[in-house]
Amino acid sequence: MSDRYALIGNPVAHSKSPAIHAEFARATGQDVEYGLIEARLDGFAEAVEQFRRSGGKGLNVTLPFKEEAFRVCLHLTERARAARAVNTLRFEDEFGDNTDGIGLIRDLQQHLGVALKGKALLVLGAGGAARGVVGALLEAGVARVSIANRTAARAEALAARFPAVRACAYEALHAEAFDIVVNATSAGLADEAPPLPAGLLERAALAYDMVYGRDTPFLRAARAAGVRASDGLGMLVEQAAESFFLWRGVRPATRPVLEKLRGA
Ligand code: NAP
Numbered sequence: 546m547s548d549r550y551a552l553i554g555n556p557v558a559h560s561k562s563p564a565i566h567a568e569f570a571r572a573t574g575q576d577v578e579y580g581l582i583e584a585r586l587d588g589f590a591e592a593v594e595q596f597r598r599s600g601g602k603g604l605n606v607t608l609p610f611k612e613e614a615f616r617v618c619l620h621l622t623e624r625a626r627a628a629r630a631v632n633t634l635r636f637e638d639e640f641g642d643n644t645d646g647i648g649l650i651r652d653l654q655q656h657l658g659v660a661l662k663g664k665a666l667l668v669l670g671a672g673g674a675a676r677g678v679v680g681a682l683l684e685a686g687v688a689r690v691s692i693a694n695r696t697a698a699r700a701e702a703l704a705a706r707f708p709a710v711r712a713c714a715y716e717a718l719h720a721e722a723f724d725i726v727v728n729a730t731s732a733g734l735a736d737e738a739p740p741l742p743a744g745l746l747e748r749a750a751l752a753y754d755m756v757y758g759r760d761t762p763f764l765r766a767a768r769a770a771g772v773r774a775s776d777g778l779g780m781l782v783e784q785a786a787e788s789f790f791l792w793r794g795v796r797p798a799t800r801p802v803l804e805k806l807r808g809a
Pocket of ligand 1: 645648669670671672673674675694696699729734735737738739740755756777778781782784
């Protein structure tokens with residue numbers, strides 16, 4: 546029987562993760578099966594236990610359960626501790642990791658060819674996704690990270706955990722300039738955009754929206770401003786590849802999978 550993995554979240558029906566992991570399994574010859582589990586909002590722990598008892602080997606965790614997943618792991622990596630959020634569970638050693646940060650870094654550096662050293666970054670949002678990437682950006686050598694969030698207190702709490710990071714109100718961004726603006730909000734899912742002051746995107750070299758599979762108002766605004774724009778599909782494939790490696794000890798090639806998804 547194949548080793549079983551799944552993505553757990555709510556909602557999950559839209560996810561491209563099963564297709565990505567099926568490609569990884571085929572390309573690496575690993576006998577794995579990857580499904581979707583939509584857990585009740587108050588039923589995360591129960592759904593995890595049920596999957597584990599039925600022989601499941603590990604899970605990817607998405608919105609809104611990444612913080613709950615962080616709390617159930619016995620062994621955590623440093624990056625999961627820094628994020629206080631887990632997106633990868635491996636049952637055999639009660640291990641939890643967060644691969645979102647490395648996923649974003651690899652997409653920026655390897656697929657988009659962006660150099661991060663010394664750059665000024667603005668991260669929009671302070672939810673699970675933002676928390677997963679700030680530490681990784683600093684490790685990759687960016688000079689400074691600013692965080693703006695609709696609920697200012699969440700941005701301040703996140704910024705307070707890192708020395709080179711500060712929180713900044715959306716209204717206070719009008720006089721600022723950044724090399725890269727990363728939209729880590731879920732605004733695009735509701736066809737909305739974070740309230741950026743006019744002119745901010747024009748001053749950037751890259752606008753990156755973690756949302757994938759749709760043309761968001763943020764991406765449209767970036768293109769209208771003449772700025773290079775990217776969605777989060779590359780990050781999705783890269784974070785999945787890192788999870789696959791943690792589970793199987795084999796690193797799948799990501800470029801063919803990303804090209805296939807982009808082509809589809
Ligand atoms: P989350 O924990 O629910 O956080 C959502 C964030 O978006 C919060 O900071 C929230 O602000 C902000 N927000 C929501 N609607 C907004 C609006 N209309 N205007 C301004 N800010 C708004 O979600 P998450 O886990 O961080 O995920 C965020 C997004 O990243 C999701 O769309 C997810 O699909 C995507 N993501 C993509 C990848 C990938 O691999 N490409 C990986 C992870 C996540 P408040 O704090 O004020 O509520």
